[in-house]
Amino acid sequence: MLNLTGTPNEAGAKNIEGCGPLNAINDLRAATTKQQIYEAIRAQGQVARVDISKQVGVSAGSVTTVTAELIASELVREVEETDRDGESGRGRPPVSLRVNAESHFVVGIKLSTPYHSAVIMDMAGNIRAEVILPCSTVRHSAEAICDFVVELMEQSLHEAKLSKNQIDLIGVGLPGFVDHHTGIADWSPLLAGNNIPIRDILQERLGTPVEVDNDANLLTLAELWFGAGRAMRDFAVVTIEHGIGMGLVIDNQLYRGARGMGMELGHTKVQLDGALCRCGQRGCLEAYVADYALVREASTALDMPNSGDISEMMETLFTQAKSGNEAARAIFHRAGRYLAVGLANVINLFDPSLIILSGDRIRYDYLYAEEVLTDMATMTPNAHSKSTKIQSHQWGDLVWAQGAAALALSAVTNTMFQS
Amino acid sequence: MLNLTGTPNEAGAKNIEGCGPLNAINDLRAATTKQQIYEAIRAQGQVARVDISKQVGVSAGSVTTVTAELIASELVREVEETDRDGESGRGRPPVSLRVNAESHFVVGIKLSTPYHSAVIMDMAGNIRAEVILPCSTVRHSAEAICDFVVELMEQSLHEAKLSKNQIDLIGVGLPGFVDHHTGIADWSPLLAGNNIPIRDILQERLGTPVEVDNDANLLTLAELWFGAGRAMRDFAVVTIEHGIGMGLVIDNQLYRGARGMGMELGHTKVQLDGALCRCGQRGCLEAYVADYALVREASTALDMPNSGDISEMMETLFTQAKSGNEAARAIFHRAGRYLAVGLANVINLFDPSLIILSGDRIRYDYLYAEEVLTDMATMTPNAHSKSTKIQSHQWGDLVWAQGAAALALSAVTNTMFQS
DNA sequence: CAGATTAAATTCAGTTGTCAAATTTATTTG
DNA sequence: CAAATAAATTTGACAACTGAATTTAATCTG
Numbered sequence: 001m002l003n004l005t006g007t008p009n010e011a012g013a014k015n016i017e018g019c020g021p022l023n024a025i026n027d028l029r030a031a032t033t034k035q036q037i038y039e040a041i042r043a044q045g046q047v048a049r050v051d052i053s054k055q056v057g058v059s060a061g062s063v064t065t066v067t068a069e070l071i072a073s074e075l076v077r078e079v080e081e082t083d084r085d086g087e088s089g090r091g092r093p094p095v096s097l098r099v100n101a102e103s104h105f106v107v108g109i110k111l112s113t114p115y116h117s118a119v120i121m122d123m124a125g126n127i128r129a130e131v132i133l134p135c136s137t138v139r140h141s142a143e144a145i146c147d148f149v150v151e152l153m154e155q156s157l158h159e160a161k162l163s164k165n166q167i168d169l170i171g172v173g174l175p176g177f178v179d180h181h182t183g184i185a186d187w188s189p190l191l192a193g194n195n196i197p198i199r200d201i202l203q204e205r206l207g208t209p210v211e212v213d214n215d216a217n218l219l220t221l222a223e224l225w226f227g228a229g230r231a232m233r234d235f236a237v238v239t240i241e242h243g244i245g246m247g248l249v250i251d252n253q254l255y256r257g258a259r260g261m262g263m264e265l266g267h268t269k270v271q272l273d274g275a276l277c278r279c280g281q282r283g284c285l286e287a288y289v290a291d292y293a294l295v296r297e298a299s300t301a302l303d304m305p306n307s308g309d310i311s312e313m314m315e316t317l318f319t320q321a322k323s324g325n326e327a328a329r330a331i332f333h334r335a336g337r338y339l340a341v342g343l344a345n346v347i348n349l350f351d352p353s354l355i356i357l358s359g360d361r362i363r364y365d366y367l368y369a370e371e372v373l374t375d376m377a378t379m380t381p382n383a384h385s386k387s388t389k390i391q392s393h394q395w396g397d398l399v400w401a402q403g404a405a406a407l408a409l410s411a412v413t414n415t416m417f418q419s
Numbered sequence: 420m421l422n423l424t425g426t427p428n429e430a431g432a433k434n435i436e437g438c439g440p441l442n443a444i445n446d447l448r449a450a451t452t453k454q455q456i457y458e459a460i461r462a463q464g465q466v467a468r469v470d471i472s473k474q475v476g477v478s479a480g481s482v483t484t485v486t487a488e489l490i491a492s493e494l495v496r497e498v499e500e501t502d503r504d505g506e507s508g509r510g511r512p513p514v515s516l517r518v519n520a521e522s523h524f525v526v527g528i529k530l531s532t533p534y535h536s537a538v539i540m541d542m543a544g545n546i547r548a549e550v551i552l553p554c555s556t557v558r559h560s561a562e563a564i565c566d567f568v569v570e571l572m573e574q575s576l577h578e579a580k581l582s583k584n585q586i587d588l589i590g591v592g593l594p595g596f597v598d599h600h601t602g603i604a605d606w607s608p609l610l611a612g613n614n615i616p617i618r619d620i621l622q623e624r625l626g627t628p629v630e631v632d633n634d635a636n637l638l639t640l641a642e643l644w645f646g647a648g649r650a651m652r653d654f655a656v657v658t659i660e661h662g663i664g665m666g667l668v669i670d671n672q673l674y675r676g677a678r679g680m681g682m683e684l685g686h687t688k689v690q691l692d693g694a695l696c697r698c699g700q701r702g703c704l705e706a707y708v709a710d711y712a713l714v715r716e717a718s719t720a721l722d723m724p725n726s727g728d729i730s731e732m733m734e735t736l737f738t739q740a741k742s743g744n745e746a747a748r749a750i751f752h753r754a755g756r757y758l759a760v761g762l763a764n765v766i767n768l769f770d771p772s773l774i775i776l777s778g779d780r781i782r783y784d785y786l787y788a789e790e791v792l793t794d795m796a797t798m799t800p801n802a803h804s805k806s807t808k809i810q811s812h813q814w815g816d817l818v819w820a821q822g823a824a825a826l827a828l829s830a831v832t833n834t835m836f837q838s
Numbered sequence: 839c840a841g842a843t844t845a846a847a848t849t850c851a852g853t854t855g856t857c858a859a860a861t862t863t864a865t866t867t868g
Numbered sequence: 869c870a871a872a873t874a875a876a877t878t879t880g881a882c883a884a885c886t887g888a889a890t891t892t893a894a895t896c897t898g
Contacts, residue, residue: 033884050846059886064848066884091845092893177800187800234677250677258653258669259806262770269760269767269798271690281798283760341688341702348688349768351681379688379700381596381606387678452855469875478857483877485855510874511864 017045019125020409022230024252033058034066035417038075041097042124043230046079048094067097075103075123075416099123104168104412105160108405109152110218111145111174111190113137114311117398118152120160120167121405123412125226129160130398139192146205153206169209169415171408172202173218173400175243180213181260211411215239216263218403219358220247220254225406228356228391236352238265238343239359242310244286248350266290270341288338291361297331318364332364336372343372344379347388357392358399436464438544438825441649443671452477453485454836457494460516461543462649465498467513486516494522494542494835518542523587523831524579527824528571529637530564530593530609532556533730536817537571539579539586540824542831544645548579549817558611565624572625588628588834590827591621592637592819594662599632600679630830634658635682637822638777639666639673644825647775647810655771657684657762658778661729663705667769685709689760707757710780716750737783751783755791762791763798766807776811777818 020043036056041047047055053063070076079096101124109118113135120129131152140148149172157164176188183199185191191198203210213221220237223229229237233252239245244266248255257263266286267279274283278292287293295313299306302320307313321328343355373390380388439462455475460466466474472482489495498515520543528537532554539548550571559567568591576583595607602618604610610617622629632640639656642648648656652671658664663685667674676682685705686698693702697711706712710729717736718725721744726732740747762774792809799807 048846060847061849061887062885068848090843090895092847092891093895094846236677248677250674255669258667258769258771262768264767264770264800267767267800268764269689272756272760279800283798337691341691345687345764348683348686349681350677351683352677379702381683381686381698467875477855479876480858480878481856487877509866509872511862511876513875 018043019225019406020230021224021252023233031414032417033062034069035413037063037066038070038099038417039413041076042099045124046096046098048096050094052097071097074100076100101126104416105162105166106405106408106412107153107156107167107170108401108403108408109149109170109172110215110400110404111135111148111172112215112400113190115397116148116152117401118156119398119401119405120156120162121402121409123409125406125409127398127402127405128162129156130401131155131159132397140190141192142196142198142201145191145198146202149202149206164208167208169211169408169412170202170206171218171404171406171411172198172210172212173215173404173407174198174212175215177261178212178214179260180211180217180256183210183212185212186261209411209415211407213404213407214245215400216245216247217254217256218400218407219245220249220403221406222395222399222403223247223356223358223393224249224252224254225409226402227395228354228393232354234352235354235356236346236350237356237358238346240289240291240339240357240361241359242291244290244342245359246346248352265342265346268342268345270338270345285338285342289335289342294331294335297334298328301327301331314361314364333371337375340372340375341379343390344376347376347380351388353387354389354391357390358395360394362392362394437462438644439649439828440643440671442652450833451836452481453488454832456482456485457489457518457836458832460495461518464543465515465517467515469513471516490516494519520545523835524581524585525824525827525831526572526575526586526589527820527822527827528568528589528591529634529819529823530554530567530591531634531819532609534816535567535571536820537575538817538820538824539575539581540821540828542828544828546817546821546824547581548575548577549820550575550578551816559609560611561615561617561620564610564617565621568621568625583627586627588630588827588831589621589625590637590823590825590830591617591629591631592634592823592826593617593631594634596680597631597633598679599630599636599675602629602631604631605680628830628834630826632823632826633664634819635664635666636673636675637819637826638664639668639822640825641814641818641822642666642775642777642812643668643671643673644828645821646814647773647812651773653771654773654775655765655769656775656777657765659708659710659758659776659780660778661710663709663761664778665765667771684761684765687761687764689757689764704757704761708754708761713750713754716753717747720746720750733780733783752790756794759791759794759798762809763795766795766799770807772806773808773810776809777814779813781811781813 020039022043037052040052040056049063049067053060067076076097077100079098101122104123105120107118107120110116116133116135118131119127121127133148133152135148174185174188174190177186178188179186183197185196185198187194199210199212216239219239223237229235229249234250237247246263246265248263267281267284269283270285271283275287276282277284277287291310291314294317295310298304298313298317304313304316317328317331321332346355439458441462456471459471459475468479468482468486472479486495495516496519498517520541523542524539526537526539529535535552535554537550538546540546552567552571593604593607593609596605597607598605602616604615604617606613618629618631635658638658642656648654648668653669656666665682665684667682686700686703688702689704690702694706695701696703696706710733713736714729714732717723717732723732723735736747736750740751765774
């Protein structure tokens with residue numbers, strides 16, 4: 001059954017407690033039992049040893065040993081107030097464990113236009129500082145980007161009352177073709193030049209380990225760690241903003257394409273010899289659905305001057321459509337039909353159980369939401385569309401930075417447990 | 420660099436020895452060291468203990484222990500004739516190990532029109548029997564399908580001089596929406612009815628464990644176990660026949676979509692409100708590229724009577740195009756352009772390092788191969804298309820059955836090593 | 839309120855899978 | 869034939885577990 005949840009919700013998850021994927025607890029990929037147990041505790045916020053034993057599938061004795069080690073190394077703490085949720089209160093009461101939030105800190109940074117943002121996060125996923133910094137739309141040198149990052153670091157450290165050496169890792173996201181594995185920005189609208197080894201440059205400059213990824217992956221990580229995706233084994237995230245981005249989670253893990261650079265949904269072709277895309281190719285989904293495509297049509301059909309400010313023009317277009325302007329409505333309508341094609345293709349190829357529509361542009365969606373879903377259903381086999389849920393989700397300005405922090409958290413956690 | 424290898428090659432792999440993915444040897448997913456070592460031996464045909472130690476990453480002592488167990492349980496044998504490949508002949512000569520080909524046998528069956536096929540395979544990947552059985556194009560009941568399978572079993576067992584109880588598992592592939600995990604055929608052009616639990620039905624009837632999968636996945640498994648894909652960590656397979664199929668290998672493993680039913684490349688939309696597909700939807704890639712689409716056009720434009728025999732009509736169309744008929748050429752030309760769109764989308768989304776074009780139809784390809792590749796390059800970012808190789812590959816009639824046997828082999832291997 | 843009951847957590851002896859180093863085995867070279 | 873070389877095996881030690889018995893901390897019952 002198709003299901004559009006249009007309600008914007010801040011956290012997305014039912015349980016406020018914990019962060020990180022909920023179902024990855026019994027995951028074969030996680031290296032050691034110790035790490036599995038640590039992540040199980042973090043995922044649930046707090047949990048008793050008995051439950052860990054059941055979930056992770058190790059004996060009670062092992063849980064005692066391992067948690068004792070974790071407590072000794074100050075990564076985990078016992079919770080004072082013993083809470084018995086419901087159940088009859090007989091027998092020795094369970095003692096819950098929590099991760100020590102202060103054991104490590106990370107910074108999550110999103111570089112973008114028209115603003116950069118940063119959060120500082122502790123090991124429990126709590127935000128300890130938030131910074132937003134305006135940024136011009138010109139392409140910057142790697143050095144200028146470093147300056148921005150330094151500035152964001154300083155401001156956020158001050159706000160969190162932490163010193164630079166307390167930060168274990170910095171997660172950085174930027175738009176464009178960014179390869180997480182190599183740390184190289186093939187191309188980014190933010191960066192002058194090509195094939196910039198931005199991770200190494202930042203690492204060198206800051207003297208702290210850095211992980212980078214592209215913005216669509218950050219958003220997907222944010223959903224996986226803090227949002228609706230926490231409880232899902234597999235789901236896709238589609239963002240509609242200046243471009244169209246996509247992220248995919250398979251088996252509780254972010255899938256980064258066969259070679260770490262796939263998932264360019266925005267540039268899949270939905271029309272042979274179709275509309276011109278800013279990438280220079282024709283018929284890209286983006287060229288029909290993204291902000292710039294709508295604005296381009298608006299300036300042609302609606303006698304709307306191209307002011308250069310895309311957000312402003314989108315707002316005008318939206319207002320006109322709302323007030324009944326047929327031409328404006330038609331522009332949204334066509335975009336919606338192509339969006340349906342894009343979503344149908346995602347279902348046809350990946351068949352995820354959930355697609356999360358995310359990004360600022362989603363707020364215009366109610367204009368064509370119904371039609372998009374109906375259209376989409378006509379473009380997918382019954383068996384598939386029947387069970388795929390579509391959910392839209394509008395976060396605050398800091399999602400991206402939170403996703404970057406999640407990237408950093410998982411990297412830090414991995415290093416914590418590799419002897 | 421784009422690279423079209425048009426040469427049909429029977430086996431596809433450079434080394435005749437061994438079967439199964441070559442790079443999966445040090446794979447974290449493989450449950451036990453014992454299984455890893457067994458699979459390493461099988462993958463390489465024969466290999467000395469020293470080399471196993473290096474490849475799998477365990478100590479020489481462990482290799483001795485584990486291989487001793489494998490030899491004791493008759494799964495592995497030492498090779499008599501000591502071969503020292505090249506190297507100076509000093510020191511104790513290595514003793515190579517091989518898997519005992521006769522320890523288990525499997526049957527691989529492909530159900531299809533106009534014929535069904537089956538192979539019997541031993542644990543070393545050797546084909547011990549081949550059977551092909553003609554089949555009408557009507558949709559059959561599950562019982563009729565069972566009869567076919569029984570018939571294929573009997574004939575192939577006779578040919579291989581084996582008895583039924585020597586078969587450990589039967590891998591069965593059929594076209595349509597078939598879910599490997601549940602064993603249910605959602606819909607198949609071969610089966611009357613919907614949601615048929617075909618795996619359980621076959622298992623019941625045959626009294627032998629059965630695994631099922633759809634035909635595109637079988638073909639992909641065949642490439643992974645016996646073909647060009649053996650040496651690749653990730654690749655995609657695209658088949659053009661009556662429909663368009665797709666399979667994807669990520670990290671040496673067949674990816675089956677988030678819920679085991681994705682990868683419907685043939686029904687991704689390449690044109691809004693486009694040509695009518697046999698699935699009832701519009702604008703499907705299949706509706707432009709598959710056999711029936713070309714034949715449909717041919718019967719309209721070329722005054723070619725619709726004889727009902729698609730293969731025959733395709734042949735006529737091909738002959739006409741070869742002899743210079745412009746209308747016929749135009750039909751192939753358009754199909755080629757849309758095929759380019761499909762391949763470009765695969766690259767945009769998955770970015771595999773290799774795409775293998777497979778299936779009978781590939782032999783018509785030289786008509787438009789060059790153009791397809793050029794077109795495709797204009798529809799993918801430079802960074803991607805630069806490094807994606809396109810290879811076409813024409814197998815014999817038994818590929819599908821071989822793929823089904825590979826499915827069975829991996830299932831048998833898994834059960835062999837789970838205590 | 840003492841003992842029975844219950845359930846969580848801990849202890850501990852035993853198993854398993856692994857490694858590193860020493861040793862044995864099989865072969866070539868001088 | 870002894871020295872050199874390299875594969876394979878043996879061995880003792882260790883780390884990660886498990887399962888069963890035991891301890892601990894609470895509630896329930898008469």
